[in-house]
Amino acid sequence: MEPTDITFLNHLDVSHDNYTLKVRIIKxxxxxxxxxxxxxxxxxxxxxxxxxxxxxxxxxxxxxxKFKKLLEENVCLLIKKPSLGFNIWYR
Structure with a gap:
């Protein structure tokens, strides 16, 4: 198994989509x-x-x-190529 380059959440950019995230579901x-x-x-x-x-x-x-069995609180996941969207707040 080849090493995976993990991207931290503060380095995400919506103009790219080739990321691998290592995260824990906290809620x-x-x-x-x-x-x-x-x-x-x-x-x-x-x-x-x-x-x-x-x-x-x-x-x-x-x-x-496809994913329901994997989704539980406190579970760690590797997410490859997630779909990202802009975080836009309207007032």
Missing amino acids: LWRQPSFKVPGETYAIEMMLMDEEGNKIQATVMNKYLV
Whole structure:
């Protein structure tokens, strides 16, 4: 197995997508669907890297079949090529 270059959360850039993140899920919660009662729209998480940097992450419902077994609080994950988006606040 070849060594993996880990990127810390404070070095992420939305203009690139070839990252590998090593994070721990420190908080996890379900976002309910507004259209279908009792169904999960997405799973939201707070992730933390080895330097203590934190980021919020979302796994949409269509990907839960593939990743649901891996998503638990206090679990460490290697995430390769995550999709990133801008953090824009509107007032």
